Amino acid sequence: xxxxxxxxxxxxxxxxxxxxxxxxxxxxxxxxxxxxxxxxxxxxxxxxxxxxxxxxxxxxxxxxxxxxxxxxxxxxxxxxxxxxxxxxxxxxxxxxxxxxxxxxxxxxxxxxxxxx
Numbered sequence: 001x002x003x004x005x006x007x008x009x010x011x012x013x014x015x016x017x018x019x020x021x022x023x024x025x026x027x028x029x030x031x032x033x034x035x036x037x038x039x040x041x042x043x044x045x046x047x048x049x050x051x052x053x054x055x056x057x058x059x060x061x062x063x064x065x066x067x068x069x070x071x072x073x074x075x076x077x078x079x080x081x082x083x084x085x086x087x088x089x090x091x092x093x094x095x096x097x098x099x100x101x102x103x104x105x106x107x108x109x110x111x112x113x114x115x116x
Contacts, residue, residue, distance in 0.1 A: 004088055004089040004090055004091040004113075005091045005093070005111050005113065007088045007089075007091075008049070008086050008087065008088035008089075008091040008092070008093040008111070009093055009108060009111070011048070011049045011050075011086045011088055011093075012084060012086040012093045012095045012108070013106070014047075015044050015047055015050055015053075015084060015086065016082075016084065016095065016097060016106045018044065018047070019040060019043075019044050019053070019082065019084075019097075020077065020097070020104065020106075022043070023036075023040050023075055024074075024075060024076055024077070025074045025075065025076075026074065026075040027072045027073075027074060027075075028057065028062055028072060028073060028074070028075045028079070029062065029066070029071050029072040029073070030059050030062055030063050032072075033057040033059050033062060036055075036057060036075065037055040037056065037057050037080075038055075040053070040055045040082075041053040041054060041055050044084070049086050049087055049088050050084070050085075050086055051085040051086060051087050051092070052083075052084070052085045053082065053083070053084050053085075054082065054083040054084075055080055055081075055082050056080060056081045056082075057075070057079055057080045058079055058080065058081075061078065061079050062079055065079065076104070077097065077099065077103070077104020078099055078102075078104065080097075081096070081097065081098045082096065082097040083095070083096050083109075084096070084097075090113055090114045090115040091111060091112065091113050091114070092111075092112045092114060093108065093110070093111050093112075094108075094109040094110040094111075094112075095107060095108055095109055096109050
């Protein structure tokens, strides 16, 4: 049997997997970053145990990635940072996705047992 903390961490991993692989490749332009941030966050927040998701897409990085006259690029990990909070039973898990050594790494930031 898993602990509440283990289950909360597992749930966070599932949410990050769906977030990244569902939205990577989505067309994004400097005009659409705010609406895409909201769509991603609200989509993932629908999942069980997800308390909050914050997505920050870097407008300057998006503009720099546009390499054709159509005015957009594809969303990828180097263009965004994500913070997520997942609660399972009495445990809250904080996670973050950010670039590390050129790779979008999902990290466990903290685990809090609210019963302690």
